[in-house]
Amino acid sequence: MTTTLDKPVKEPTFRRTSAKRRFVNSTATVLVTLAVLIALIPLVWVLFSVVSRGLDPLLDPDWWQKSQNLMTNRTEGGGAYHAIIGTLFQGLLCAIISVPIGLFVAIYLVEYSNGSRLGKVTTFMVDILTGVPSIVAALFIYSLWITTFGFPRSGFAVSLALVLLMIPVVVRSAEEMLRIVPQDLREASYALGVPKWKTIARVVVPTALSGIVTGIMLALARVMGETAPLLVLVGYTKTVNFDLFDGEMASLPGMMVDQRSGSVVGLADERLWGAALTLILLVAVLNIFAKLVSKFFSPKSV
Incomplete structure (x- = not known):
């Protein structure tokens, strides 16, 4: 006597994803990636500008040890x-x-x-x-x-x-x-x-x-x-x-x-x-x- 438990279980069948859904998914992925890249452009630009223009003073030990006392905009020396x-x-x-x-x-x-x-x-x-x-x-x-x-x-x-x-x-x-x-x-x-x-x-x-x-x-x-x-x-x-x-x-x-x-x-x-x-x-x-x-x-x- 066979029961329902003895019957083989059929493998679930999945329908292929429609072309429309694949297109929408790919479009969304491209748009999200593009948005991330666009957001990174000004961030990287700002960081590059600050580092390239402000790195030289930081390499001077006086920058970390001295103040701007008695210094002017055109006077060499001084620090922060x-x-x-x-x-x-x-x-x-x-x-x-x-x-x-x-x-x-x-x-x-x-x-x-x-x-x-x-x-x-x-x-x-x-x-x-x-x-x-x-x-x-x-x-x-x-x-x-x-x-x-x-x-x-x-x-x-x-x-x-x-x-x-x-x-x-x-x-x-x-x-x-x-x-x-x-x-x-x-x-x-x-x-x-x-x-x-x-x-x-x-x-x-x-x-x-x-x-x-x-x-x-x-x-x-x-x-x-x-x-x-x-x-x-x-x-x-x-x-x-x-x-x-x-x-x-x-x-x-x-x-x-x-x-x-x-x-x-x-x-x-x-x-x-x-x-x-x-x-x-x-x-x-x-x-x-x-x-x-x-x-x-x-x-x-x-």
């Missing part, structure tokens, strides 16, 4: 030490303030808001801040910090303006990374009796750490290149200033503006492009460091 220090100090202070606030806001929106009115208002305000121009943030800090409270123009005021620009980017990137963490990980932790705050700190955040760090670096790269807050809130000096709370402070974007405002010939032109390349290198180094940190602290596969 004062601008590098200012950019790092302002960016570091901005990150110290922005990262905890942005991360905690993102954790609240993902883990605690549950569609509450406060969560909706917070999301709406973050969306608004995301599109605020840098000059508006600079003018707000100027009217509040300098005009109302009477504090002097300083690098700290610049960092406060940069905070307004960095927080929404950190919130948005961290929020997206936290949302893609599988819910099963949270439920498994709750099943073991782990409290919610410890689950977030020991399971959720480490799982999403790589993406969070990447978002933070993108936000920091954005604010490090801003110019409007520098011009409004601190000005530019050719000397080294380590005090974030008093006096004018140099920065790489400010150095580019200073070199551009003079006679852009000869050495001034080289220093302008050199400052641009230095800023790109600083951002690249920060990104590499962030990748290493996120890889070290991310969960290890067994």
Whole structure:
């Protein structure tokens, strides 16, 4: 007696893809590839222009060790030490303030808001801040910090303006990374009796750490290149200033503006492009460091 289980199973038959579908697929592939190549053209062009025009100053040891004090656009010598220090100090202070606030806001929106009115208002305000121009943030800090409270123009005021620009980017990137963490990980932790705050700190955040760090670096790269807050809130000096709370402070974007405002010939032109390349290198180094940190602290596969 034979059963249905004894009958041979027929191999599934597939119809050949129609010529129309193959044509559409090939066309889409060509269009996507062409779009990528078109997008790469200006990126490669910009990178080539900056490297070719700004590499020579960076090869001089004085570029990393000396400031532009007592130098003019036509004077040989000098470096970008004062601008590098200012950019790092302002960016570091901005990150110290922005990262905890942005991360905690993102954790609240993902883990605690549950569609509450406060969560909706917070999301709406973050969306608004995301599109605020840098000059508006600079003018707000100027009217509040300098005009109302009477504090002097300083690098700290610049960092406060940069905070307004960095927080929404950190919130948005961290929020997206936290949302893609599988819910099963949270439920498994709750099943073991782990409290919610410890689950977030020991399971959720480490799982999403790589993406969070990447978002933070993108936000920091954005604010490090801003110019409007520098011009409004601190000005530019050719000397080294380590005090974030008093006096004018140099920065790489400010150095580019200073070199551009003079006679852009000869050495001034080289220093302008050199400052641009230095800023790109600083951002690249920060990104590499962030990748290493996120890889070290991310969960290890067994």
